[in-house]
Amino acid sequence: MPVEYRWPEQGKTAVVGHEQDRIDGLAKASGTAKYSYDINTKQMLIARMLGCPHAHCRIKSIDVSPALQVAGVVTAKPMKEAGAEIQWPGEPLAVVAAETEAAASEGAAAVQVEYELLDVYVDDTDRQAAEAAGRTAKGGQSIELEREPGEDEDEAEFEEREIQRLLDEAAKEGVVVEADYGIHAITHMCLEPHGSTCEWLGDKLTAHLSTQNVSGTAGQFAGPLGITADDVTVHCDFIGGGFGSKFSPDAWGVVCAQLARETGRGVKLMLTREQELKIAGARPSGFIHVRVGANKDGVVTVWDSHHWGTGGPDSGSIRPAVVPYVFAPPNRRAVHTVIKTNTGPFRAWRAPDHPQACALSQTAYDDIAWKLKMDSYEVFRRNLHTTRLPDVYAAEMEIAARLIGWKEKYHLHGQGPAEGSVVTGLGMALHTWGGAAHDSTCLLRIHPDGGVETSLGSQDIGTGTRTVIAMVVAETLGLPVNAVKVNIGNSKYPPSGPSGGSTTVGGVAESNRRAAQDALVQIFDLVAKKLNVSAEKLVAAKGRIHVSGKPDQGLSWKEACSLLGMKPLEVRGSYSRRENQPSKLSSETVGGVQMAEVAVDKRTGVVQMRKFVAVQDMGLIINPKTARSQVYGAVIMGIAYALFEERIIDRTTGEFLNCEIADYRLPRLGDIGEIVVELYQPESEYNRGVVGLGEPPVISPGAAISNAVANALGVRVPVLPLTPQRVLEAIKRSNV
Amino acid sequence: MKDQPHLTLPRGGVSRRAFLKGSGATAAAAAAISGTTAVEAAESRATFVAAETVSIELRVNGAMHKVTVEPRTTLLDVLRYRLDLTGAKPVSIDASSGASTVLIDGKPASANVVLALDCRGKHIQTAESLGGKDPDPVVKAFIKHDAMQCGFCTPGFVVAVRAFLDQHPNATKEQILNGLNGNLCRCGTYANVIMAALDAAKGGK
Numbered sequence: 054m055p056v057e058y059r060w061p062e063q064g065k066t067a068v069v070g071h072e073q074d075r076i077d078g079l080a081k082a083s084g085t086a087k088y089s090y091d092i093n094t095k096q097m098l099i100a101r102m103l104g105c106p107h108a109h110c111r112i113k114s115i116d117v118s119p120a121l122q123v124a125g126v127v128t129a130k131p132m133k134e135a136g137a138e139i140q141w142p143g144e145p146l147a148v149v150a151a152e153t154e155a156a157a158s159e160g161a162a163a164v165q166v167e168y169e170l171l172d173v174y175v176d177d178t179d180r181q182a183a184e185a186a187g188r189t190a191k192g193g194q195s196i197e198l199e200r201e202p203g204e205d206e207d208e209a210e211f212e213e214r215e216i217q218r219l220l221d222e223a224a225k226e227g228v229v230v231e232a233d234y235g236i237h238a239i240t241h242m243c244l245e246p247h248g249s250t251c252e253w254l255g256d257k258l259t260a261h262l263s264t265q266n267v268s269g270t271a272g273q274f275a276g277p278l279g280i281t282a283d284d285v286t287v288h289c290d291f292i293g294g295g296f297g298s299k300f301s302p303d304a305w306g307v308v309c310a311q312l313a314r315e316t317g318r319g320v321k322l323m324l325t326r327e328q329e330l331k332i333a334g335a336r337p338s339g340f341i342h343v344r345v346g347a348n349k350d351g352v353v354t355v356w357d358s359h360h361w362g363t364g365g366p367d368s369g370s371i372r373p374a375v376v377p378y379v380f381a382p383p384n385r386r387a388v389h390t391v392i393k394t395n396t397g398p399f400r401a402w403r404a405p406d407h408p409q410a411c412a413l414s415q416t417a418y419d420d421i422a423w424k425l426k427m428d429s430y431e432v433f434r435r436n437l438h439t440t441r442l443p444d445v446y447a448a449e450m451e452i453a454a455r456l457i458g459w460k461e462k463y464h465l466h467g468q469g470p471a472e473g474s475v476v477t478g479l480g481m482a483l484h485t486w487g488g489a490a491h492d493s494t495c496l497l498r499i500h501p502d503g504g505v506e507t508s509l510g511s512q513d514i515g516t517g518t519r520t521v522i523a524m525v526v527a528e529t530l531g532l533p534v535n536a537v538k539v540n541i542g543n544s545k546y547p548p549s550g551p552s553g554g555s556t557t558v559g560g561v562a563e564s565n566r567r568a569a570q571d572a573l574v575q576i577f578d579l580v581a582k583k584l585n586v587s588a589e590k591l592v593a594a595k596g597r598i599h600v601s602g603k604p605d606q607g608l609s610w611k612e613a614c615s616l617l618g619m620k621p622l623e624v625r626g627s628y629s630r631r632e633n634q635p636s637k638l639s640s641e642t643v644g645g646v647q648m649a650e651v652a653v654d655k656r657t658g659v660v661q662m663r664k665f666v667a668v669q670d671m672g673l674i675i676n677p678k679t680a681r682s683q684v685y686g687a688v689i690m691g692i693a694y695a696l697f698e699e700r701i702i703d704r705t706t707g708e709f710l711n712c713e714i715a716d717y718r719l720p721r722l723g724d725i726g727e728i729v730v731e732l733y734q735p736e737s738e739y740n741r742g743v744v745g746l747g748e749p750p751v752i753s754p755g756a757a758i759s760n761a762v763a764n765a766l767g768v769r770v771p772v773l774p775l776t777p778q779r780v781l782e783a784i785k786r787s788n789v
Numbered sequence: 790m791k792d793q794p795h796l797t798l799p800r801g802g803v804s805r806r807a808f809l810k811g812s813g814a815t816a817a818a819a820a821a822i823s824g825t826t827a828v829e830a831a832e833s834r835a836t837f838v839a840a841e842t843v844s845i846e847l848r849v850n851g852a853m854h855k856v857t858v859e860p861r862t863t864l865l866d867v868l869r870y871r872l873d874l875t876g877a878k879p880v881s882i883d884a885s886s887g888a889s890t891v892l893i894d895g896k897p898a899s900a901n902v903v904l905a906l907d908c909r910g911k912h913i914q915t916a917e918s919l920g921g922k923d924p925d926p927v928v929k930a931f932i933k934h935d936a937m938q939c940g941f942c943t944p945g946f947v948v949a950v951r952a953f954l955d956q957h958p959n960a961t962k963e964q965i966l967n968g969l970n971g972n973l974c975r976c977g978t979y980a981n982v983i984m985a986a987l988d989a990a991k992g993g994k
Contacts, residue, residue, distance in 0.1 A: 078932035081940030082947050083920020084876015091875035153870070155861055244880050244888065244941040244975050293878070293941030294975050326881055515938030515976050682935045682981055689977030714881035714973060721970040722979040 056570050059637040060673060061528075063739040067594065068528040072678045075520045076534065077291075077513070086291045089263040092250040094319030098127055100150040100312055101157035102305060103164045104143040104328050108175065108395040108707025112137045112146065113167035120149045120163045125156025128316055129164065132308060138171070140366040141397045142709055143331025145305060150312045150320055158325075173707040175394045177338045177363035178235065183392045189361070192389030195373040199383050212386065219355035219384050223346025227354075230347075230420045235340035235772035236412045236755060237699035238363065240330045241402060242717065245293020247333045248323030249306045251313040258310055259286045262302055263323075265295040266551035268510035270302050271544045277307045278314070287544040295514050297401030298334030300551055330712040334400035335700060337364035339371050339409040340772075343417045351425055351432040353418065353439070356385040360413060363392045364399035371406040377414035378407070378756075379483045380439045395707045396700070401553060403687070404486060404748035408694065412755035412773055415482045419760040420769060423466040429760060430459055433481060442644040446483055449646035449668040449733055453481070456729050457648045457666040467767015474656035477663065480760025481648045484752035488671070488745025489641035490559025491550025492629045497526065497568035499576070499622040503611035505530065507568065508540040511549040511561050515686075516747055517679035518557055524675055525562050529569035531593030532610060547625065555745025559639040560628065562675060562743045566638055568626025575624070579616040580608055639742040645669040647688070647753035649761040650726075655784060658777030660696055660762055662726030665754070670733040672744035677732055684730040684750045691754020693719050696774050845909050849874065850918040858905045865889045865900035868915060876916035876944035877901075880973070887972030890945040890952075891915050897952035897971075916944030919951060927951045930985040938976035946972045950986045960990040 060069065080086040117129035129149040133139070139146075149160035174188050183189045202211035223229050249262040258278065264270050264287065271285040292299065302310075309322035324333055341360035347353045356377050362370025369391025376387035402408075422432040434450060437443040454460065463479050464470075495509035507526055511518055523537040530537075540546060550560050573593055580598045581588035584606065592601045599607020628636070650664040667684050674680050697718040701710045711717045755773050762780070763769045770783040842857045849872060856871045868874045868891070877900045880888035884899035891900045892914040919925035927950050930936070937943040949972050957964055965986045974982070 074932050075935065075937070077940075078935070078937065079920055079924060079928065081937045081943050082916075082928045082931040083924060084874070084916035084944030084947075085920060086940055087875065088878075088941060090879070091869070093870060093873055093875075153859070153862075154866060155859070242975055244878070244886070244939070244973070291940060294939045296975075515940070517935075678935050682938060682978070685980040686938055686977030689979055690975070693977075713883070713885075715883055715885035719973060719975070720979070721973070722982060723966040723970050725979050728980050 056574055058567050058570055060742065063736050066528055067531070068524045068534060069675050070677065073520055073524055073534060073676045075517050075679065076523055076539070077519050081291070088245050088291045088293050089249055089261045089289060090245050090293065090323050092261040092321070094250060094252045097250070097319040097321055098150040098152065098312070098316060099154045099157045100148055100309060100320050100322035101154070101161040101325070102132065102145040102322070102328065103147045103161040103166070104331065105139045105146050106142065107139065107168055107170060108142045108173045109171040110139050111169040111171060112139065113169050115146060116165040117147050117149070119165055120160035123151070123156060123160040123163050125152040126160040127151055128312060129160060132304065141332070141395050142707060143328050143397065145332070148308050148312065148322070150316060173395050173705070175396055175702045175707045176704060177238070177392050177394055178340055180361045180390055180392065188393050190369070190391040190393065192369045192391040193373055194386065194388040195376070196386045197381070197384065216355060216357050216384065216386060220344055220346045220357065223348065223354055227346065227348040228421060228424045229344060230417055230424055231344045232417060232420060232769065233340070233342050233771055234413050234416050236338060236409050236694070237773065238338040238396070239336050239694050239698050240700055241296045241298040241334040241400065242330060242719070243294035243296065243298060243333070246324040246326065246329040247299060247303060247305065248321070249302065249309050250319060250321040251310040252319035253314055256280065257284045257286070259288060260302065260306065260310060261288050262306060263292050264289050264299050265292065265512060265514050265553060266300045267512045267542055267544055268548040269300070269551050273302050274307060274310055278310055285544070288542060289512055290542040292512060292514055295552070296403045297405065297553060300553060326714060327712045330717065331709050332397050334402065335365070335397050336402035337368070337370050337399045337409065338362040339413050341413040343414070345417050345421065347421045347425070349425070351421055351427050351435050353380065353382040353421065353436055354384060356382050358386070359388040359390065361390040361392050363394040363396060365396050366393055366398065368399060371409050375406050375410040377417070378410040379415070379485055380418065380436050382439050396702060403690065403751045407484060407486065407752040408691070408755055411482055411484055411752050412759060415756035416759050416769070419480065419763060423763065426465055428463060429481060429764065430454060430463070433483065440483070442485065442642070445644040445670055446646060449644065449670070452731055452733065453646045453648045453666045453668045456731060457650055457664055459648065462650065466764050469765065475652050475654050476765040477650065477652045478761045478763070478765025479648060479650050480757045480762070480764050481646065482753035482756035482760065484645050484749055486555060486643055486745065486749040486752070487641045488555040488559065488643055488748065489630060490563050490628065490639040490743065491556035493549040493560035493564035494547035495549070495561070495564040495568050495626045496547050497565065497572055497624045497626060499572055499614060499617070501614055501617045501619065501621065503614040504538070505532065505536055506538040506540060507565055508546040509549040509561065509564065510544050510546040511541045511557060512552055513541065514552045516558060516683060517676060518561060520679060521558050521675050522561050522565050525565045526569045529566055530573060531598070532596055555748040557745070558675060559743040559745055563628035563633070563636065563638050564626040567628060568624045571626065572622060572624040575622060576613055580613050583608070583616060637742055639744065640672060641744055643670045643672070643744050643749050645749050645753065647750070647757045649754070649757040651758060651761040651765060653762055653765045653780065655766070658780035658784070660775050660780060662692055662724065664727045664729065665692070666729045666731070667750050668731040668733050669746065669750050670738050671746040672741040673739045674732055674734055675743065680732055680746055681730050683746050685728055687750035688728050688754055689720060689725050690751050692725055692758065694774060695755045695758040696720070699774050843906065845906060847905065847908055847913060848911065849913045850915060856905070860904070860906060862905045863901055864891070864903040864905050864908050864913070867905045868900060874915050874917055878941055878945060880942070885973070887949055888942050888945040890948040890972065892948060892952055895955065897949055916948050919947060925951060927954065927985070927989045930989040934981045934985040934988060936978050936981035936985040938978055942972060942974045946974065946982055950982070950989065954986070954990055958990065960986065962987055
């Protein structure tokens with residue numbers, strides 16, 4: 054009889070859904086967890102790269118020989134040839150391996166390079182200027198109109214006329230907001246920089262790589278090294294942050310392996326902090342000009358926008374398909390222009406495109422409330438029918454409003470009471486994300502002595518992957534969590550997907566639940582035979598396999614496993630989205646609602662977080678403890694880009710000015726205010742199975758906090774982050 | 790309401806990069822050597838920092854370790870590369886991340902801006918000393934409140950909280966919010982760290 058893969062009914066689980074401490078919590082908290090940066094091999098060399106000091110130049114010559122004169126330096130090699138054009142600052146030019154970190158740094162600084170400086174272009178805020186400088190490209194558009202052009206009508210002309218007609222109508226009957234908004238580029242700022250420690254045993258490479266992609270990076274090493282993926286082991290037990298930037302070994306990973314091969318020694322090459330910020334990933338900026346029309350009830354009838362921004366030398370801002378964000382009014386047009394700049398290329402940043410799209414469009418929705426003198430909550434609520442999840446949002450909005458005290462505290466924009474120069478305000482935003490499970494395979498092994506281990510080429514980017522896997526297997530086999538050993542972080546284990554797009558918990562839950570259910574069928578058969586009962590009547594609970602309802606009529610887990618004989622039972626659990634959907638274990642698409650309460654000092658321009666409420670659905674929750682942490686963390690990362698962090702580039706030289714920790718402003722423990730997290734899991738959500746959570750809650754904070762600041766001041770501070778300077782400038786412009 | 794919700798980050802008095810570069814480093818290294826008899830005057834090596842080594846003893850987590858260091862070698866380098874104690878992490882060039890926080894004679898310090906030579910005769914404690922079979926209450930509180938995600942900042946944070954609570958055994962939430970701003974976390978574990986610190990303050994040693 055084929056096994057039906059599903060979860061126990063809600064409320065009938067022993068492990069899943071219960072608060073569980075991380076199984077690797079002690080290792081992480083007491084510093085024994087080994088990250089790639091922490092792997093020390095015998096006789097190891099440390100490598101450092103020389104980064105290009107210029108944003109745009111051509112390499113005239115490069116000479117690594119002075120580096121070899123530095124005491125402690127063992128080898129040096131160029132990474133670029135004479136004639137190469139460099140398009141962004143920090144691009145690696147040469148690499149030096151030495152006995153110590155200090156000697157390697159000194160060696161890299163000794164490399165002699167001659168540069169021919171080229172024109173630098175970095176302004177991503179001014180579209181007209183970029184067009185005039187020939188630095189733009191079309192970025193596509195997304196358009197939807199209720200009416201269609203007549204047969205002989207020119208489509209473009211019709212679109213233009215129709216949008217204008219709708220805007221005129223809105224201006225007459227309701228309201229039109231015409232405004233500009235923006236959000237600056239930020240970096241990933243992984244605290245463990247990108248890099249690896251590489252060592253060879255004969256012609257086989259082991260790369261201790263800091264990666265979100267354990268199962269997908271062996272081949273990326275192999276190709277450039279002239280070997281095949283079977284000769285590569287990628288190992289990563291712990292990764293110190295990735296956020297979408299660590300899917301590949303990168304050029305510096307390959308060069309690290311080359312140095313190790315050439316010197317016959319282990320080599321560690323981690324980026325410096327400065328390099329990490331300059332070259333290892335950024336989130337594209339976005340700036341928008343919007344015209345949005347709504348009827349007198351606040352229901353949006355037409356959206357027309359043009360946005361631009363930069364993702365580095367080759368790419369632009371966000372996809373027009375996500376503008377406006379979450380809301381899809383019946384008539385809408387979003388046009389995108391790419392601005393090419395001499396800045397570090399973008400990489401996927403937690404929920405790619407969504408946080409910017411949310412900040413660029415739900416601010417405009419809030420300004421409709423402001424102009425109509427309506428409650429923002431009402432305007433958001435009245436437009437829910439244009440979202441894909443109206444019921445989820447409506448329910449979550451009610452919960453969030455109750456938790457933040459919206460009814461009691463809300464006032465119209467700029468009309469709240471002031472305490473000296475301090476005013477307070479509320480704002481909200483909505484978000485969505487897919488979060489479907491990635492493909493995953495695991496090998497579950499049950500030993501005759503009762504030992505249980507599962508192995509898969511997954512990774513823990515901070516979500517608590519090990520813990521979630523152990524919980525799923527323990528739940529299925531009726532065991533305590535500590536009875537399950539979890540082996541992840543090695544590319545020789547069965548392949549599991551990269552941790553991107555909030556796909557990991559769903560993926561590893563799928564493969565492990567399937568494997569454990571299959572294994573249990575085989576154990577049940579053995580026990581049934583032994584006890585002379587029907588296997589269908591057996592259950593696994595509290596460390597025993599017994600007849601349902603009769604705990605005495607059964608065997609302990611250990612006794613049951615002894616029936617396996619000499620060999621362990623091995624079961625492969627496999628999930629593929631193409632073959633196994635629909636699945637009762639996982640699904641996709643979530644919605645979340647967030648509300649912010651801020652205090653703004655009109656004298657200093659300082660915004661202080663008072664309270665932040667995040668209500669989030671994620672289908673079935675495996676570990677509420679780590680799930681809540683994901684939401685807390687996402688909200689704090691959101692507070693970071695809403696109020697503090699931005700990549701600051703010198704307009705003339707293209708230099709990245711704040712590429713050290715002390716200069717790149719991020720919130721600290723005292724900056725975050727009170728955060729309330731509500732995991733939304735009614736039975737309807739639980740029954741959908743697991744859906745990814747990591748990304749969605751990082752999307753709304755920008756818009757929610759911007760809206761709260763606008764509500765407090767009665768003035769829109771249009772560009773994020775809302776630094777004191779921008780707040781004061783906005784106040785000055787509006788004369789409040 | 791707090792008067793200064795935004796902290797000013799310490800622009801590390803000693804930037805390691807600046808420290809190790811050029812003539813300043815040579816002078817500093819010379820200053821560090823002076824007073825020791827084990828070291829002969831460094832040979833003049835013109836443009837580069839002297840690489841003469843010194844054999845010293847360091848007391849780390851209760852045990853004495855004999856290590857050979859250069860005058861410029863930081864405590865963090867010794868811990869990570871010689872003793873394989875990698876709980877303290879290299880995150881910033883200065884003291885602005887708190888990721889390499891250790892206790893030196895009971896006081897918190899960023900090991901990446903402390904020279905190994907200056908640690909002779911002192912008692913160094915790393916995050917590893919707070920773990921083991923009977924972990925420190927702060928470690929337990931971090932686990933209980935899930936005050937970690939990727940975990941790279943966590944050992945430094947744990948040591949900082951331990952040091953803070955040693956000085957403020959009955960710390961209030963207000964004190965915690967004002968007193969633990971030296972440690973940077975990118976995953977956003979602050980809310981959980983606050984809960985853990987409060988819990989450890991109430992139930993800690």
